[in-house]
Amino acid sequence: MAAGGPQTRRLREAGGYGRCAGPAAYRNSCAVEGELLHAYVSTGRxxxxxxxxxxxxxxxxxxxxxxxxxxxxxxxxxEQQRAVAAFLEAYFPVPSPYEKSRPIG
Structure with missing residues (x-):
């Protein structure tokens, strides 16, 4: 993959909430170690x-x-709003049952 492609993190290295909850969940057998491919996209660039x-x-x-x-x-x-909206429409083409219908026009 090109620069900025897939990145892998382990559960115990997750930032924010994961740093506090991860070890406790693992210790209490509520979590397991694993890998997660993730992408970070700065929509302003x-x-x-x-x-x-x-x-x-x-x-x-x-x-x-x-x-x-x-x-x-x-x-x-x-431009960011248009690009992100187009991406989300392509990535999630079927609305969930919890989404409001969009106004036409």
């Missing part, structure tokens, strides 16, 4: 947003984070 097509087509990631930032030169907030 043109080079990063281009990765969404590959992510939707190959579906290699078990999880992904779409960071809505404006770091560096790249897309305007409106």
């Amino acid at each position: 043109t080079g990063e947003i281009d990765r969404l097509r590959g992510l939707a087509a190959d579906r290699w990631a078990d999880a992904f984070c779409l960071a809505d930032d404006d770091a560096g030169p790249g897309l305007s907030p409106r």
Whole structure:
């Protein structure tokens, strides 16, 4: 894979909430060690947003984070919204039963 491709993390290395809950869950037999392929895409950068097509087509990631930032030169907030909406429509083509219907037009 190209730079910025799949990354692997172990459960015990997960950040944030995982750092506190992970060891306790593992110790209490509520969790197991494993690997997770994940993607991080900074939607404010043109080079990063281009990765969404590959992510939707190959579906290699078990999880992904779409960071809505404006770091560096790249897309305007409106362009980011369009790109992310197109990605999510492609990745999740069937609405869940919990989604509201979209207005037409």
